[in-house]
Amino acid sequence: MITIAVTNQKGGVAKTTSSVNLAAELGAMGKKVLVVDADPQGNCSSGLGQDREGSPESLYDILIDGKEAQSIVRETPWEGVSLIPANINLAGAEVELSSAISRESRLKNALDGVKDRFDVAIIDCPPSLGLLTINALVGANRTIVPIQCEYYALEGVGQLVRTIELVKQYLNPDLKLDGIVMTMFDSRTRLANDVVAEVRESFGDKVFDAVIPRNVALSEAPSYGKPIRYYQENCKGAQAYRDLAEEVNRKWVKKDL
Template sequence: MGRIISVVNQKGGVGKTTTAINLGAYLAEEGKFVLIVDLDPQANATSGIGVDFQALEQGVYEAVLGQVRMKDIVQPTAHQTLRIAPATPALAGLNVELVDMDRREYKLHESLLEIRHDYDYILIDCPPTLGLITLNGIVAADEILIPVQAEYYALEGLGQLLETVNLVKARIRPDVDILGAVLTMYDSRTKLSDDVLQELYKYFPRNIFRSVIPRSVRLAEAPSFGRSIAMFDASSKGAKAYERLAREIIETELERMPAV
């Protein structure tokens, strides 16, 4: 059964979409079958992996509402074993549509049940809010991956996010866990980046990935070409960092296996 990981942080610009795309790409490069679910109305993961969302007639919005099956909206990418469930402009209305629905927090979870056996990993790129869309992303997940930008205000609101995850765990989905935090846009030349990393240990004493994502022009450029960094510049520092992160996450599969 596929491992579902939601990439979550209510702050914008911290590298959620960059992480979803490039982690997905390198998991695929490691031979895994991967699906990225673009749950952000901005559709940056969709366009960033090379799919023209404006040309699509349906996407995640219709799948979450049960109008189509999730498997019917999935699009191929340049990576042989990487697919994307695309966002379209209609997704912006999902928060409103969900308000009066029964089991509104479970809609994404239910739409993924049919296909989770088809993939080794399903990565959910959540929007920069803690609304109903993101709540669906958390409830649908087995684990939460939190990108944290190496900037002064990066930790602002992190406590609120952890509280939200804990509430979901207590009241809705007891088996959801925090996979960990990954530091993004790291600049080894600045003391600030190291200070943020040290502060992170207060929130995640045992759950910070060794792989640190550097601030990188090549990472920023890749989405404009509709390519992952693995396709755009595999020799760059950003590419090597996401390759290491993918391998770290694959290593954690052993920790999830029941003891014999």
């Protein structure tokens, strides 16, 4: 199983949108996908049609109470996609993990128990570099960093790169920072094009060819609890995530399976 952490400590860069829609597109391609919602806000869970209030068990029970991941996995309405949901209890996990044994590797240990069931796991990280994100990075072997095509786009990315290097050095030698996706792209503005050029110059072939545009349908789909391919599959946003999934499948999934 290839495990992808979708991470950036900056909020509002389309981490959750990318997690939901990449999962749905890979699932539609015939892959068995597990989405792990590691953000206490639970937006990834609701974006996949899961009622957060109706989830008595969540990632919290895995990290804090030692429940097996298998017992928490829920099926979604979307082809090939399963979910470990988040709920409000997860907000206390950072504090409770701070003094716990093996606090950084609890998610990895849990995912090891279901790795034979899935081709891909996608972890939607919170907008911070706390213990929930560290657990995701320890459990992952690939990372996707969404960067919005706006001013200060690279703000904070340097700190994230250093964190990933530290995790790789001390906790997870298999971790790679090898996927950056540009989001919220508006082709009408010079700024957006300049930002894409700057990021490609800084990170080279780590940047995906697929660029995610600003798109009304992408903003609307979460309110219906649907990935974009099941809400408006012919819009530009859906095509962009289809392109991203095809790149991920070609570069990573086919090679690692």
